[in-house]
Amino acid sequence: MTDMNPDDSASFSRPDECRVTSLHLNLDVDFVSRTLCGFVDLAVKRMKDGVHNLILDAQMIPIKKILDVDYGQELKFTLGENSAIFGSKLEVQLPVSASKCSHKIRVHYETSPQCPALQWLRPEQTLGKRHPYLFSQSQAIHARSLFPCQDTPGNKVSYTAKITAPKDITILMSAIRSEPEPHPSDGGKLVYQFEQKFPVCTYLIAIVGGDLVSSIVGPRSKVWTEREMIEEAAYEFSETEKTLQIAESLMGPYIWGQYDVLVLPPIFPFGGMENPCLTYVTPTLIAGDKSLVDILAHEICHSWTGNLVTNKNWEHFWLNEGHTEFIERKVTGRLHNNKTLPQFMAAGKAVELKEIIEEVLKNGPYTRMIPDLKGVDPNDAFCIVPYEKGFTLLFYLETLLGGREVFEKFLRAYVENFKQQSIDSNQWKDFLYSYFHDKTEVLDSVEWEKWFYGQGMPPVMPKYDNSFAVPCKQLCQRWSTSADNDLDQFDSSDLTSMAPLQVVECLGLLVEDPPLSLIKIQKMNELYKLNVTKNSEFKFRWLRLCIKAQWKEAIPKVLEFINEQGRMRLVRTLYRDLYGWEDARPTAIDNFKKHRGEMHHILETMLSTDLKLG
Ligand SMILES: CC/C=C\C/C=C\C[C@@H](O)/C=C/C=C/C=C\[C@@H](O)CCCC(=O)O
Numbered sequence: 001m002t003d004m005n006p007d008d009s010a011s012f013s014r015p016d017e018c019r020v021t022s023l024h025l026n027l028d029v030d031f032v033s034r035t036l037c038g039f040v041d042l043a044v045k046r047m048k049d050g051v052h053n054l055i056l057d058a059q060m061i062p063i064k065k066i067l068d069v070d071y072g073q074e075l076k077f078t079l080g081e082n083s084a085i086f087g088s089k090l091e092v093q094l095p096v097s098a099s100k101c102s103h104k105i106r107v108h109y110e111t112s113p114q115c116p117a118l119q120w121l122r123p124e125q126t127l128g129k130r131h132p133y134l135f136s137q138s139q140a141i142h143a144r145s146l147f148p149c150q151d152t153p154g155n156k157v158s159y160t161a162k163i164t165a166p167k168d169i170t171i172l173m174s175a176i177r178s179e180p181e182p183h184p185s186d187g188g189k190l191v192y193q194f195e196q197k198f199p200v201c202t203y204l205i206a207i208v209g210g211d212l213v214s215s216i217v218g219p220r221s222k223v224w225t226e227r228e229m230i231e232e233a234a235y236e237f238s239e240t241e242k243t244l245q246i247a248e249s250l251m252g253p254y255i256w257g258q259y260d261v262l263v264l265p266p267i268f269p270f271g272g273m274e275n276p277c278l279t280y281v282t283p284t285l286i287a288g289d290k291s292l293v294d295i296l297a298h299e300i301c302h303s304w305t306g307n308l309v310t311n312k313n314w315e316h317f318w319l320n321e322g323h324t325e326f327i328e329r330k331v332t333g334r335l336h337n338n339k340t341l342p343q344f345m346a347a348g349k350a351v352e353l354k355e356i357i358e359e360v361l362k363n364g365p366y367t368r369m370i371p372d373l374k375g376v377d378p379n380d381a382f383c384i385v386p387y388e389k390g391f392t393l394l395f396y397l398e399t400l401l402g403g404r405e406v407f408e409k410f411l412r413a414y415v416e417n418f419k420q421q422s423i424d425s426n427q428w429k430d431f432l433y434s435y436f437h438d439k440t441e442v443l444d445s446v447e448w449e450k451w452f453y454g455q456g457m458p459p460v461m462p463k464y465d466n467s468f469a470v471p472c473k474q475l476c477q478r479w480s481t482s483a484d485n486d487l488d489q490f491d492s493s494d495l496t497s498m499a500p501l502q503v504v505e506c507l508g509l510l511v512e513d514p515p516l517s518l519i520k521i522q523k524m525n526e527l528y529k530l531n532v533t534k535n536s537e538f539k540f541r542w543l544r545l546c547i548k549a550q551w552k553e554a555i556p557k558v559l560e561f562i563n564e565q566g567r568m569r570l571v572r573t574l575y576r577d578l579y580g581w582e583d584a585r586p587t588a589i590d591n592f593k594k595h596r597g598e599m600h601h602i603l604e605t606m607l608s609t610d611l612k613l614g
């Protein structure tokens with residue numbers, strides 16, 4: 001695409017010339033037409049002399065009219081050619097007034113029923129079956145289909161919103177919410193007001209509506225979900241405050257006020273999403289024993305890295321995710337009072353990273369820590385690489401630069417220095433050099449070019465303290481090496497005696513090993529009852545093992561699992577495994593064709609590529 005922002009090839013907008021500094025959304029939620037209808041006010045600041053146009057991103061948004069708020073005058077605009085990935089360039093002619101460098105404009109519009117940022121669910125697709133549901137997912141470049149905006153993480157805005165919705169629906173946003181008020185003229189509706197006073201990138205603007213209830217789980221936290229699962233959800237996330245406090249002890253005060261958790265319907269395609277004040281999580285985290293809440297720690301840590309200090313474009317996504325993984329593991333270690341836990345978690349993910357880099361991405365361009373995303377949909381490049389290569393670099397630097405205490409101080413200084421800004425990897429590196437100015441020689445020994453732009457595995461793989469994994473390795477070894485007629489040595493207590501994270505590790509190691517015989521798989525099934533586990537991470541790895549062993553009887557279980565939830569990491573991997581097994585491939589394709597209409601569009605698009613359906 002030509003005409004893109006030189007600092008962000010996924011956006012047309014030019015905040016360097018004329019910048020949106022804050023916005024106000026005034027929208028009516030209509031579940032019948034599946035639209036949000038109303039207007040957005042944009043406060044605009046001219047950054048350079050002689051600039052009279054404001055450039056925005058817009059996707060599938062029929063614009064009705066654009067007004068200058070102060071003078072009521074209608075403004076001219078042009079909507080450029082449409083790109084299926086990036087939408088269109090929306091160019092608004094600002095009123096020529098030499099003395100003014102700030103303007104407020106109002107764009108009247110409505111979203112499309114096919115809006116990529118919005119997922120509309122019919123009542124029968126919800127737990128309660130009585131009311132419809134709506135949720136947005138703006139990361140990476142979908143906010144432009146929610147409202148015309150400068151949809152680049154290189155710009156931040158504060159925002160307010162006034163949302164009108166049917167009275168049975170509770171509306172939430174990634175902001176501080178006031179109690180709803182009755183609509184002045186329509187008794188069937190309520191009006192909600194929100195305020196996010198801290199500047200955020202547009203990919204962090206989120207809206208949800210449904211038959212939602214909440215339970216207080218801490219002095220600044222509620223868990224929200226459909227009423228049918230509120231008790232389970234409140235139990236699972238009851239350690240939110242404790243986790244927040246540990247994160248604060250590492251990173252400094254949590255500035256965002258409220259920290260709520262919303263458990264979405266199973267169609268939500270990610271483990272979690274760090275929307276400020278309102279973390280989204282998948283219901284696949286609800287294991288009944290709080291064993292999968294490390295994702296919550298991850299989302300909490302984004303309150304500093306990602307939401308306060310942000311990657312300036314999607315090529316530098318590792319700044320968001322690598323730092324967050326790194327801090328998340330420290331927080332989880334402290335939460336469980338286990339010093340080696342961060343390294344145990346890292347070692348487990350390093351195995352997954354190797355599989356993805358070598359088997360899936362074939363050491364190709366998306367295995368770079370800083371990929372080249374020109375002309376690329378960020379969704380296509382999204383994978384574990386920026387998370388884990390980023391983590392590995394930070395872990396390596398921590399060891400090199402003097403250990404945990406020294407490096408944790410650096411992390412805090414990094415956030416303090418760049419808070420409320422958007423940066424790239426060079427700014428990060430310059431700050432690292434200036435902070436460790438007495439360790440330049442050490443820093444010069446780092447192979448920066450290879451770390452940043454090299455393909456394949458990281459140039460240095462640390463030797464992690466993996467003592468917590470010893471029982472996992474032993475059990476995995478026993479299963480791999482035992483003879484088929486010597487399986488009485490195994491017992492159901494093999495797994496019940498381990499911590500849940502160790503079970504995950506053990507099953508993960510078995511997945512990486514050569515396939516187990518069918519006799520072993522059947523014995524495992526009988527002993528460990530993994531077909532009926534509530535823990536989605538156990539089940540996921542168990543089903544992978546079954547597919548690897550080509551156990552046909554497991555196929556219905558795999559289909560059940562991939563049809564009952566839409567978490568991309570779990571579903572894509574299992575589809576990929578089924579596709580790789582020739583006998584199961586037609587079943588996988590048929591199942592996809594049958595269910596694609598109910599999937600989140602991000603997952604549907606990815607799967608149609610994975611299954612080579614175009
Ligand atoms: C190199 C790729 C650059 C940018 C991609 C950015 C966004 C991609 C978009 O698809 C959104 C991703 C949202 C992710 C949210 C949470 C993840 O941390 C979840 C991780 C996977 C999981 O646990 O299910």
Ligand SMILES: [Zn+2]
Pocket residue numbers: 298302320321324
């Ligand atoms: Zn993250």
